[in-house]
Amino acid sequence: MKANWDFSRARFKAILMKEFIQMLRDKLTFAMMVGIPIMQLIMFGYAINSDPHALPTAVIVGDTGTFGRSIVTAMENCAYFRVVAWPDGPDQAEEMIARGEVLFVVDIPPDFSRRLLRGENPAILVEADATDPVATGNALSAMAQLNLTALQHDLIGPLQSLNAKEPPFEVRVHRRYNPEGKTDYNIVPGLMGTILTMTLTMMTAAAITREFERGTMENLLATPALPLEVMTGKIIPFVFVGFVQVGVILFTAAVLFQVPVVGSLALLALSVLIFIAANLALGFTFSTLASNQMQAMQMSFLFFLPSMLLSGFLFPFRGMPEWAQTLGQLLPLTHFVRIVRGILLKGNGWAEVWPQLWPILLFLGAMTGIALRRFRQTLD
Amino acid sequence: MNDAPLAIDVKGLAKSFGTKKVVDDFAIQVPKGMIFGFLGPNGSGKTTTIRMLCGLLTPDAGEGQCLGYDIRTQAQQIKRHVGYMTQRFGLYEDMTVRENLEFIGRMYDVTPLKPRVQDVMDRFGLAERADQMAGTLSGGWKQRLALVACVLHEPQLLLLDEPTAGVDPNSRREFWEMIHDLSAQGVTILVSTHYMDEAERCHRIAYIAWGHLLLEGTIDEVVGQSGLVTWSVSGPDLPALQTKLRKETGVQMAAAFGNELHVTGSDKQALEQAITPHRNDQRYRWRPAEPSLEDVFIYTLATLKDRK
Ligand SMILES: Nc1ncnc2c1ncn2[C@@H]1O[C@H](COP(=O)(O)OP(=O)(O)OP(=O)(O)O)[C@@H](O)[C@H]1O
Ligand SMILES: [Mg+2]
Numbered sequence: 046m047k048a049n050w051d052f053s054r055a056r057f058k059a060i061l062m063k064e065f066i067q068m069l070r071d072k073l074t075f076a077m078m079v080g081i082p083i084m085q086l087i088m089f090g091y092a093i094n095s096d097p098h099a100l101p102t103a104v105i106v107g108d109t110g111t112f113g114r115s116i117v118t119a120m121e122n123c124a125y126f127r128v129v130a131w132p133d134g135p136d137q138a139e140e141m142i143a144r145g146e147v148l149f150v151v152d153i154p155p156d157f158s159r160r161l162l163r164g165e166n167p168a169i170l171v172e173a174d175a176t177d178p179v180a181t182g183n184a185l186s187a188m189a190q191l192n193l194t195a196l197q198h199d200l201i202g203p204l205q206s207l208n209a210k211e212p213p214f215e216v217r218v219h220r221r222y223n224p225e226g227k228t229d230y231n232i233v234p235g236l237m238g239t240i241l242t243m244t245l246t247m248m249t250a251a252a253i254t255r256e257f258e259r260g261t262m263e264n265l266l267a268t269p270a271l272p273l274e275v276m277t278g279k280i281i282p283f284v285f286v287g288f289v290q291v292g293v294i295l296f297t298a299a300v301l302f303q304v305p306v307v308g309s310l311a312l313l314a315l316s317v318l319i320f321i322a323a324n325l326a327l328g329f330t331f332s333t334l335a336s337n338q339m340q341a342m343q344m345s346f347l348f349f350l351p352s353m354l355l356s357g358f359l360f361p362f363r364g365m366p367e368w369a370q371t372l373g374q375l376l377p378l379t380h381f382v383r384i385v386r387g388i389l390l391k392g393n394g395w396a397e398v399w400p401q402l403w404p405i406l407l408f409l410g411a412m413t414g415i416a417l418r419r420f421r422q423t424l425d
Numbered sequence: 426m427n428d429a430p431l432a433i434d435v436k437g438l439a440k441s442f443g444t445k446k447v448v449d450d451f452a453i454q455v456p457k458g459m460i461f462g463f464l465g466p467n468g469s470g471k472t473t474t475i476r477m478l479c480g481l482l483t484p485d486a487g488e489g490q491c492l493g494y495d496i497r498t499q500a501q502q503i504k505r506h507v508g509y510m511t512q513r514f515g516l517y518e519d520m521t522v523r524e525n526l527e528f529i530g531r532m533y534d535v536t537p538l539k540p541r542v543q544d545v546m547d548r549f550g551l552a553e554r555a556d557q558m559a560g561t562l563s564g565g566w567k568q569r570l571a572l573v574a575c576v577l578h579e580p581q582l583l584l585l586d587e588p589t590a591g592v593d594p595n596s597r598r599e600f601w602e603m604i605h606d607l608s609a610q611g612v613t614i615l616v617s618t619h620y621m622d623e624a625e626r627c628h629r630i631a632y633i634a635w636g637h638l639l640l641e642g643t644i645d646e647v648v649g650q651s652g653l654v655t656w657s658v659s660g661p662d663l664p665a666l667q668t669k670l671r672k673e674t675g676v677q678m679a680a681a682f683g684n685e686l687h688v689t690g691s692d693k694q695a696l697e698q699a700i701t702p703h704r705n706d707q708r709y710r711w712r713p714a715e716p717s718l719e720d721v722f723i724y725t726l727a728t729l730k731d732r733k
Contacts, residue, residue: 264511264574268529
């Protein structure tokens with residue numbers, strides 16, 4: 046690694062150009078780079094369908110008055126609910142929700158109208174099957190708004206005072222099976238991170254082992270190229286690839302899920318850059334350990350799996366055992382998912398992002414060190 | 426010749442892979458401007474030696490210099506002034522001839538790049554194929570491209586590892602004309618080959634087997650040093666004669682060359698004694714001949730094997 050001081054910009058540029066030429070000629074790889082993010086997002090997009098309508102609902106009508114009927118009508122009008130059953134009591138309703146025949150049970154208590162008229166602000170109880178929070182999330186928020194509008198036409202004349210300040214009744218939502226009710230927006234940051242991890246690590250690892258396999262590395266090493274020139278020249282095209290992928294993901298996500306970008310795009314770009322660099326350095330390290338492309342792929346995959354499982358993307362981080370959480374903390378993806386989630390959805394700024402960013406920087410530094418140390422200028 | 430400045434001067438070079446000793450106590454001196462042939466059977470350590478000379482492999486033992494630079498500590502400078510043509514095609518098959526040459530040119534800071542690349546392509550007949558993908562070139566043209574790529578930066582020393590393997594005779598001759606042209610310009614050339622006719626085009630040769638340098642010198646010196654005597658015989662039913670002669674003690678080798686049989690031995694008298702009965706046979710015509718380089722190599726290898 047000596048003589049890194051005479052790093053040559055000309056040689057670095059030569060390697061960079063060569064990599065770009067080869068990358069653009071490798072049609073399949075290039076198609077994969079753009080194709081994988083779109084394909085995954087569309088698959089997740091349909092799987093998620095974040096806004097399903099006409100969900101099967103059971104209504105327990107204890108109160109046969111006007112108000113009860115108005116609420117049921119309002120529910121059906123908002124298109125999220127389709128009332129399919131009128132169970133006699135809570136026991137029967139319980140069975141229906143357990144069997145998955147309905148996703149919601151709306152319970153209008155017997156004394157509802159009476160208490161409403163007395164201004165006692167009664168509650169209707171909504172039980173939701175939240176095993177699939179994605180399916181029920183939007184319907185529940187619509188339900189929560191119902192108390193503002195459902196009785197607008199009934200509470201007129203002398204009753205108008207009941208509608209004056211507070212909503213006249215309460216909607217008490219009871220999420221069953223998954224009280225956290227995680228939402229679908231989690232998917233996009235996680236997907237962005239996993240796609241970058243998978244494609245970039247694999248591609249860099251393969252890009253270098255390929256030179257050994259094709260016998261071109263001997264020629265490259267016989268030139269005065271320095272390890273740092275080779276490494277940077279080979280890595281930077283993939284930074285470009287990474288950003289193209291992020292662009293594709295954000296665009297597709299905006300179109301498919303209307304995922305907002307609340308925070309700063311510049312901060313997002315910086316975080317993405319550091320995360321990409323960390324994955325590329327890792328890929329480069331793999332390539333110095335592997336003796337052929339196949340091994341490089343396997344190593345990448347071996348890293349990719351725990352990344353996906355322990356990062357909090359697929360399973361809630363807090364729900365994991367302690368050792369898994371510790372392991373997860375070491376993975377760049379864990380921090381990246383939090384950063385992206387924070388910036389996109391919560392509008393987090395530098396202060397919130399930094400605590401998640403430095404672990405990635407540390408990882409990047411360590412990997413670069415290993416890669417440069419392991420990358421040989423000889424064939425020994 | 427001992428006064429001429431040396432382009433390569435190494436001694437005691439050794440290299441093992443695992444427990445296998447591939448090069449052992451290897452020493453050569455190559456004067457500047459010379460075409461030096463490097464011969465030896467498959468797996469004898471030619472490629473390994475060449476790689477050590479240009480800093481691609483670190484020797485386990487030994488020392489020396491290449492163009493005045495230490496092979497252990499100054500690999501970077503050596504690389505700048507050496508052109509190394511690898512045994513296996515080492516350019517990018519998914520790039521065109523021109524792209525490959527421009528890439529290599531940039532790696533050596535060749536200026537002005539594009540005119541220089543155009544110039545060598547014109548000179549070596551690659552201009553017509555400038556925009557063809559290197560991977561679609563035939564074997565011979567790939568070799569030519571590889572040679573051009575390693576002379577682009579006007580190196581003082583060329584290390585050519587079997588540059589003409591799989592090249593047709595006509596192209597091979599053109600190749601050697603290029604090599605002689607370069608040599609005339611003062612470039613030192615170390616070339617490994619398995620072809621005897623190519624060995625004869627070199628100023629000096631070295632023969633290596635099992636990692637040991639066995640023979641070194643001009644062709645005449647090498648043949649002379651071997652102490653071999655050869656008789657050539659022609660006539661009917663040579664294969665039968667060959668079988669008979671091989672059983673004689675004074676005969677080390679009996680090999681067919683076209684319509685002739687070369688009978689070689691290391692002891693003049695013993696050989697002549699062995700062939701006397703057949704020399705009296707009127708059907709055969711005998712004449713004394715020069716042992717060929719091939720005879721010398723095969724004999725050297727055979728005696729070494731016996732001793733092992
Ligand atoms: N990287 C390596 N690892 C292990 N063994 C090696 C390595 N490189 C070469 N060898 C072994 O060293 C020996 C000499 O190989 P080398 O390539 O130097 O022979 P060569 O004289 O060039 O042969 P050829 O005429 O077939 O090209 C061979 O037995 C080969 O298997
Ligand atoms: Mg070889």
